Amino acid sequence: MFNMLRDAGYYVETLGSPLTCFDARQYGTLLLVDLEEEYFPEIEKLRDDVINTGLGLAVFAEWYNVDTMVKMRFVDDNTRSWWTPVTGGANNPALNDLLAPFGIAFGDKILSGDFSLFGEENRYASGTDIVRVSKGWLCSFPFSDSSESGATQNVLLTSSTTKADSPILGLTVMGEGRIAMYGDSNCLDSSHMVTNCFTLLRKMLDFTSKNVRDPVLFSNSNKQDALLYEDDNQLPSRRTDVNFSSYSAVTGKELICKTDSRFEIWGTKGYSLQVRGRNRRLPGYPVIDLGNGFNLKFDASNIRRRKVTLRNKDDSLGNRYLGLFYGDEPDAPMLVGSHWLIPVAVAATG
Structure with missing residues (x-):
């Protein structure tokens, strides 16, 4: 994916700091791929970036199903302990919280199958479905x-x-x-892809960064005039039997911009936000107030707006299905990361 974007003329930047630590006026699109972490003050920042600043957003989700994760619990021979995944292919409950201001949500199905798009055969390996969107264009395909829950229904309906x-x-x-938004990221991951979806990615970025609308994606048959809405109690929920905060790199941690962000906000809490110092926590866990955040203002008249921003993870590490693990015994390794999140920022010239 990186090589494709560079060959297409995009500038790629890696954002290893919170989403509050980049200036959306300098980019065109934020690309979120297969994310497994939680988001807190970034939700308000991203909403303002998209709706008011005009930042584009391209999202590639993954599967997330609690019942399936519970079934994946196993005994590790090396540690002689029970291990269970803390999250699915992506952390869809957290991703849905991040996208809630836009009326967008992903479901808990684990879909797979082949489909044709742009004259190419594509493999939908282990993605999910879109269950909430207010308006726009939706593309649907037949998958198993x-x-x-889906497997149980299939058994009841038919033997196949x-x-x-x-x-x-x-x-x-x-x-x-x-x-x-797209429900599967395997097609961007060189470690797991059967077929790539680089053509689709280019079409999505053309739309989000330049408002170029491909006639296949924006056909009248894909036009969604009615509201697609799934009730909150039907959306994917976080696991309650595992303490995700123990394995998260952000929950309970201070919101600080690191040296991969612009120099003027190093060591601060980011752009134009008044945030509580340690409010990156899951519901039910205490918050420690470290004071107000850094509120940066400067003249944007001389800033040249670039075209695309990406956030991504390294696609070369670990197993896709077992995101983070929880060991039942105190002497067991407490964390095995299958996907270390590497936020990526990408910009392209006009």
Whole structure:
């Protein structure tokens, strides 16, 4: 993916700091791929960046199903302890919280199958469906659902696996910004891909950064005039039997911009936010107030707006299905990371 973007003329920047630590006026699109962490003050910042500043947003999700994760519990021979995944392929409950201001949410199905798009055969390996979007364009394809609930329904209906149309690709306009979403990231990960979806990625970035609308994606048949809405109690929920905070790199940690951000905000809490110092926590856990955040203001008249911003993770590490692990015994390794998140920022010339 990196090489494709560079060959296409994009400048790629890696953001290893919170989303409060980049200036959206200098970029065109924020790309979020297969994310497994939590987000707190970034939710308000991202909403303002998209709706008011005009930042584009491209999201690639993954599967997340609690019943399936519980079934994946196993005994590790090396530590002689029970291990269980803390999150799925992506942390969809946290991702849904991040996208909630835009009326967007992903479901808990585990979809797989083949489909054709742009004259190319594509493999949807272990993605999920889009269950909430206010308006825009939606592309649906027939897939089988291998989640625990989906597999049970298939057994009741027929002896063979059934396929049903599921919306997996969406595009919408929010205020000054544009958003594109897709339910699977295997096609961008060189460690797991069967077929790549680089053509689709280019089309999504053309829309989010330049408002170039491909006639295949934006056909009248894909136009979504009615509200697609799933009730909150039907959305994916976090596991309650595992303390995710113990393994998270951000929950309970201070919100600080590191040296990969612009020099003027090193050691601060980011751009134009008044945030509590340690409010990156899950519900039910105490918060420690370290004071107000850094509020930076400067003249933007001389800033040249670039075209694209990406956030991504390294695609060369670990197992896709077992994100973070929890050891039952105190002497067991407490963390095995399958995907270390490497936020990436990408910019392109006009």
